[in-house]
Amino acid sequence: MKNSSFRKSFYIACKGLKYAIVTERNIKIHLIMAVLVSLLGWYLGISNLEWLIVILTITLVIVLEIVNTVVENIVDLITLEYHPLAAIAKDLSAGAVLVAALGAAIVGAVTFLKYLT
Numbered sequence: 001m002k003n004s005s006f007r008k009s010f011y012i013a014c015k016g017l018k019y020a021i022v023t024e025r026n027i028k029i030h031l032i033m034a035v036l037v038s039l040l041g042w043y044l045g046i047s048n049l050e051w052l053i054v055i056l057t058i059t060l061v062i063v064l065e066i067v068n069t070v071v072e073n074i075v076d077l078i079t080l081e082y083h084p085l086a087a088i089a090k091d092l093s094a095g096a097v098l099v100a101a102l103g104a105a106i107v108g109a110v111t112f113l114k115y116l117t
């Protein structure tokens, strides 16, 4: 019973991830960037600690992009009419992704530049 419920939760989570990847252009871009950054990390032989930081950073950006999609869908469910609060909610959510992406760019620069110079 518990196993079957865990399997169902896992299936539902995978369905959500599939939806995000199929419908969200930005998530596709983040995933392609994640693969490229991982290949670069492997090529340059970055340390275990650097891998941890890079993986956490990639995870943070992708998780926030998924949460941004959640916010957009909930706002659209509440109203498709123009509403200033809808704009604020969506803009804040997009702002959170931007902060994480800027942080990721800094992490990437600090981690990789020393191997490339």
Ligand SMILES: Nc1ncnc2c1ncn2[C@@H]1O[C@H](COP(=O)(O)OP(=O)(O)OP(=O)(O)O)[C@@H](O)[C@H]1O
Pocket (backbone or CB within 6 Å): 024, 026, 068, 072, 079, 080, 081, 082, 083, 084, 086, 087, 088, 090, 091, 094
């Ligand atoms: N109901 C609304 N009322 C007011 N402004 C809105 C509304 N829906 C969207 N907006 C404005 O349009 C912007 C883009 O919203 P939209 O839902 O189109 O996201 P998107 O362009 O699909 O984002 P992403 O590219 O991250 O998927 C929002 O950040 C907000 O400023």
